[in-house]
Amino acid sequence: MAATPSQPAPADLPTRWSSTVATVRDMDRDMDRDMDGDAARDTAGDQPSPHPYADDLLARWSEPHRRYxxxxxxxxVLDRIDVLEQYADDPALVRLAAWxxxxxxxxxxxxxxxxxARLAERALRELGIEESRTAEVARLVRLTVGHDPAAGDANGExxxxxxxxxxxxxxxxYAAYAAAVREEYGFVPDxxxxxxRAAVLRHLLDLPTLFRTPYGREHWEDRARRNLATELELLTD
Structure with missing residues (x-):
């Protein structure tokens, strides 16, 4: 059961969610028509509204224990996907994974x-999203455990x-981000x-590259490494 939102969500987010779901449903219908020709049935009217799912997700993202x-x-994350979408094979699926x-x-x-990931599988099946696309969204969610997509995994990157x-x-x-993360782990002794946290930072700094897209490597890599190194130095002083 999702928590009651602690603060109102930005008004545009439900619209962005519904637009993404509509895009993926259009992809599914196009695939059905390619496979079945004129025999394909338009199921748009049979599918549940995406709006309650946006409400549930935004309630989860608004839980009071969250700080970052x-x-x-x-x-x-959605805004950055907009910047990077040219590098994705399926930008709409990446956006669903972000949610x-x-x-x-x-x-x-x-x-x-x-x-x-299991929540995604359940919700997207209820929304009538085709199984292979549902599986891809769940795979992407699981990928955020280590943020280490395989070479050529454009959606994951x-x-x-x-x-x-x-x-x-x-x-x-960055300092505000680090402070918010510390607040989320307020139950952990200093x-x-x-x-x-130092182990996490060392793991990130040991990666050959933090960012896999050309844009990320050009615009984000150097500054991110400086921030990580600074935080690590403060933690280990």
């Missing part, structure tokens, strides 16, 4: 991505770059948090 993984983060990628978020659990773009923020924005 909020509606603002969702909106930022679900932190829809289940409890900081003391390690199963958030898996539970979010766009989603992971969009999700990690916060790392390339101006220093003051020493344990510093140790765990």
């Amino acid at each position: 993984h909020t509606v603002d983060h969702l909106r930022a 679900f990628h932190d829809a289940v978020y409890l900081p003391d659990r390690s199963t958030n991505e898996e539970r979010s 766009v989603l992971c770059d969009a999700d990690l773009a916060i790392l390339a923020s101006p220093p003051e924005t 020493d344990a948090f510093r140790q765990g």
Whole structure:
């Protein structure tokens, strides 16, 4: 059961969700017509409205225990996908994955991505989205566990770059992000948090590249590495 939103979501987000669902449904109908010709049935009138699903997702993203993984983060990821969409094979599926990628978020659990992926599978099937597209969205959600898409995984590269773009923020924005993450883990003692967070930062800095799209590498890589190195230095001082 989703929590009651702690604050109203931006008014444009339900429209963006409905538009994305409509795009994917159009893709499904085009595929059906290609396969069945004139015999294909237009099922648009039989499919449930996407609006209640937007309400449920936005309620999840607005849960009061969230500090960084909020509606603002969702909106930022969607905006970055808009910037990167030329690199994706299926931008609409990447956008659906963004909606679900932190829809289940409890900081003391390690199963958030898996539970979010299962939520995506259930919701998209109810919405009548074709099974292979539903599976792709769930795969992308699961990919955000490690943000390490395989070479040539265009959809995965766009989603992971969009999700990690916060790392390339101006220093003051990055500091606010780091503080929000600490708030989400407020139940963790300082020493344990510093140790765990430092391990995450070292893992990211050890990656050959943080960003996989040409845009991400050109515009975000250097600043992100500087921010990560600065935070790591502060944590280990």
